[in-house]
Amino acid sequence: MDTTGNPVVIRAKDVMREGTVTIDGMATAREAAALMRSENISLLLVNKRHPDDVWGAVVVQDFVRGVIVSGRSPDDVNVYEIMTKPVITIPAEMDIRYVAMLMYNTGIRRAPVEENRELIGMISLAALILDNDFFSVVSG
Numbered sequence: 726m727d728t729t730g731n732p733v734v735i736r737a738k739d740v741m742r743e744g745t746v747t748i749d750g751m752a753t754a755r756e757a758a759a760l761m762r763s764e765n766i767s768l769l770l771v772n773k774r775h776p777d778d779v780w781g782a783v784v785v786q787d788f789v790r791g792v793i794v795s796g797r798s799p800d801d802v803n804v805y806e807i808m809t810k811p812v813i814t815i816p817a818e819m820d821i822r823y824v825a826m827l828m829y830n831t832g833i834r835r836a837p838v839e840e841n842r843e844l845i846g847m848i849s850l851a852a853l854i855l856d857n858d859f860f861s862v863v864s865g
Contacts, residue, residue: 737817742848751803781809787809816838824848828850
């Protein structure tokens with residue numbers, strides 16, 4: 726509760742990590758893996774091809790399925806071949822209770838946060854659970 730006795734609403738933008746990392750769909754799997762390693766992240770957003778297009782995403786599991794298991798060289802696989810598209814985006818103003826339900830029900834672990842049709846950050850299930858401010862506000 727806040728100082729006026731109203732419940733505190735925590736929004737997606739309150740617990741997201743600011744910024745996103747993107748890559749072109751024509752990049753190779755090797756280039757994408759190198760970018761993920763250098764940025765210490767496990768999800769890359771794949772750029773839209775035109776304004777009416779939707780975002781794509783590539784995660785570690787995509788490399789396992791599309792490169793390692795298939796026996797292909799990471800230099801011969803383009804990101805667009807292994808990515809997931811479309812990507813579920815989370816509205817910045819969404820209450821994290823609904824963020825958690827959406828992510829749990831769709832089986833995603835992380836998602837981009839969108840405000841005014843622009844991606845402003847990333848949110849993860851881990852951030853919802855491990856963010857100390859979230860639990861101190863809820864339990865207090």
